[in-house]
Amino acid sequence: DAGITQSPRYKITETGRQVTLMCHQTWSHSYMFWYRQDLGHGLRLIYYSAAADITDKGEVPDGYVVSRSKTENFPLTLESATRSQTSVYFCASSPGQGQPQHFGDGTRLSIL
């Protein structure tokens, strides 16, 4: 979907480094989400945001930090990356609670 973009698409980094994944949407959707996708686990919610300056934990929040100072942006930061955080990360947005979600193309993150 052209309305939600993630960057970078691919990232390789080392354990202990800080890395930030960016997500930008142009629909003015209230809700934004971060998921990680690992084989055998499907999509697991890391953090979500119902509006600017409102964020909340999902299923697997440990080791991650988010912020949402503007409605259109929802960056995800790994403050000190670990190998277990190697995964594909998807950002998504939706107009309201429980409404269909629109996903970005994903960021494939490898931590060595």
Add this chain to the structure above:
Amino acid sequence: GQQVMQIPQYQHVQEGEDFTTYCNSSTTLSNIQWYKQRPGGHPVFLIQLVKSGEVKKQKRLTFQFGEAKKNSSLHITATQTTDVGTYFCAVLQTGANNLFFGTGTRLTVIP
């Protein structure tokens, strides 16, 4: 806690055969959504079911919501190679704030 089981985990079919994936919840659902993810791609929303016993069709795809609103199925008639991908259900359990995604069914279509 949230428990959503999606079966089967994998399915290989010959092109032209039918395919069905099932999503089962231990608790009553407010709604259920289905998504498709092509290999290397991102999940794409297909449909949302809200009403008990609801049936919706999209060309060769038929989606059904159980009478008790605890389960759902996606049926594809006469599969084509373009149907390849992973199909996820995503459920909104009554009283929950967010969707919970099933682990998906990966469909392979053999030409």
